[in-house]
Amino acid sequence: MTRAIITLLLATTGFGAVPLKAQMPKPIDPVTVETDAGTLRGSRKGGVLVFRGVPYAAAPVGENRWRPPQPVEGWEGVRAATAHEPPCVQPVDTDTTVANFGGVNGAQSEDCLYLTITAPDGAKNAPVLVWYHGGAFFLGSGSLGSYDGTANARNGVITVSVNYRLGALANFVHPALDRTNPDEPKGNYALQDAVAVLEWIKANIGAFGGDAQRVTIAGQSAGGGIVTNLLSLPSAKGLFDKAIVQSGSLLLPDRPKAEAERMAVEALETIGIGADVTGDQLRGISAQTFAASEPLRAGFFFTADNTFKPTSTIAALRAGTEADVPLLVGSNEGEKGFAGARTFASLAGDEGAPAFLYRFDHTPAFRTAEWANGPIHSAELMFTFDSIDRSSWGGERADETDRALAAKVNSCWVAFIKMAPGARSFACGNGFVWEAYQPGGDVALIESGGLRMAPADALPDGPEEAGAPREE
Numbered sequence: 001m002t003r004a005i006i007t008l009l010l011a012t013t014g015f016g017a018v019p020l021k022a023q024m025p026k027p028i029d030p031v032t033v034e035t036d037a038g039t040l041r042g043s044r045k046g047g048v049l050v051f052r053g054v055p056y057a058a059a060p061v062g063e064n065r066w067r068p069p070q071p072v073e074g075w076e077g078v079r080a081a082t083a084h085e086p087p088c089v090q091p092v093d094t095d096t097t098v099a100n101f102g103g104v105n106g107a108q109s110e111d112c113l114y115l116t117i118t119a120p121d122g123a124k125n126a127p128v129l130v131w132y133h134g135g136a137f138f139l140g141s142g143s144l145g146s147y148d149g150t151a152n153a154r155n156g157v158i159t160v161s162v163n164y165r166l167g168a169l170a171n172f173v174h175p176a177l178d179r180t181n182p183d184e185p186k187g188n189y190a191l192q193d194a195v196a197v198l199e200w201i202k203a204n205i206g207a208f209g210g211d212a213q214r215v216t217i218a219g220q221s222a223g224g225g226i227v228t229n230l231l232s233l234p235s236a237k238g239l240f241d242k243a244i245v246q247s248g249s250l251l252l253p254d255r256p257k258a259e260a261e262r263m264a265v266e267a268l269e270t271i272g273i274g275a276d277v278t279g280d281q282l283r284g285i286s287a288q289t290f291a292a293s294e295p296l297r298a299g300f301f302f303t304a305d306n307t308f309k310p311t312s313t314i315a316a317l318r319a320g321t322e323a324d325v326p327l328l329v330g331s332n333e334g335e336k337g338f339a340g341a342r343t344f345a346s347l348a349g350d351e352g353a354p355a356f357l358y359r360f361d362h363t364p365a366f367r368t369a370e371w372a373n374g375p376i377h378s379a380e381l382m383f384t385f386d387s388i389d390r391s392s393w394g395g396e397r398a399d400e401t402d403r404a405l406a407a408k409v410n411s412c413w414v415a416f417i418k419m420a421p422g423a424r425s426f427a428c429g430n431g432f433v434w435e436a437y438q439p440g441g442d443v444a445l446i447e448s449g450g451l452r453m454a455p456a457d458a459l460p461d462g463p464e465e466a467g468a469p470r471e472e
Helices: 003-012 150-154 175-179 189-208 222-230 257-269 279-283 287-292 313-319 338-348 400-418
Strands: 029-035 038-045 048-055 078-080 114-120 126-132 158-162 210-220 242-246 327-332 355-360 425-428 432-435 442-447 450-455
Touching: 029 048, 029 189, 048 150, 114 150, 114 189, 126 189, 126 222, 126 400, 150 158, 150 400, 158 189, 175 279, 189 210, 189 222, 210 222, 210 400, 222 242, 242 400, 313 338, 327 338, 338 355, 400 425, 400 432, 400 442, 400 450, 432 442, 432 450
Parallel strands: 038 078, 126 158, 126 210, 210 242, 242 327, 327 355, 355 442
Antiparallel strands: 029 038, 038 048, 048 114, 114 158, 425 432, 442 450
């Protein structure tokens, strides 16, 4: 079809007032890789490769709903990986221009187990960051602008940003489901997705220039909770060598399965579903119905399971049986959670691999009126990723102080990811040396002028009233 014909069609269908250039995607510089399921075609720009909408598991729909992630079916030919697939099903505003508190608006899909991979062009044995997004376990998406991996790629790190199942489609157990596939673990499907990603990376990241032996798992808020739990999962052991937990130190006991089943049965009654419902009938309920139901939408996490989740991470930390890998953990000045991060660092770094503790204290000038108690939940994201121009939190409103600090903070996250085995400190941020935390020791304060070490015990847990912004 010629450009003249396209122009005529736009004009005759009422879209002629919109310039043609705004309607058509720009040509890409294509790049292909071979995965174990088939060939992917992504895009290359400025020395950075991006592959969007990369499947790591089969669609968790129909009979695959509430099952462990199933293998991706291979495809013929070359599969386009230049556009994001829809995020997982979650409650959104009826006004599709308004984002929910997870930063998502518009269409979603139960078919959502996809990755975004951002890599340096020509990478060889590059370290890998696996990113699990936040959103209270029932909101969010791995493809948001704050999580853009371009800066990481330019600093030699591959970023793999993850969509995992949300809400009641992720954290749900019910007596009727026990009768289907009785040998499979029940519940904790988001965590099962998280492990499936690491298994996919082990098998495929070499095709993107990555080193499967140098994998850092990281997440913020609910994503930090995912990482916290991965530290004690037997099936995740050996699939990562470092961990980052940003405002997500969820050191909680697991919920007994019987309690989670009772909660699910009672919540289903609010939408007219009785206790005698069958597994097939549960799978017949639309995904949107679960997301729209306030008693059901968040799911019931995390559930004890003898085969998949035999212990909680807090119990593993106290017993010294957690994955012994370096941990970077912290929170923001304007939110609660620093005490939990300090406890996490104390328990994780008490023997073996070190822990590194931070608090993010920088408030951008354009946010001072809103953030009277300091930077709030999620405020650090555009700094740790150095993604100011791609995040809805920053852009043109950010100033040179913000941009300089973002470069420093991102350099510290990258330095931790690249840190040599056995190291107990690392240098970053134009001369800053980040020392491992010990109980009664120092925290890395991230301030407007840069980073410095300061006594951790002198810092409060957070302000009396912590904010609850969107995670964008």
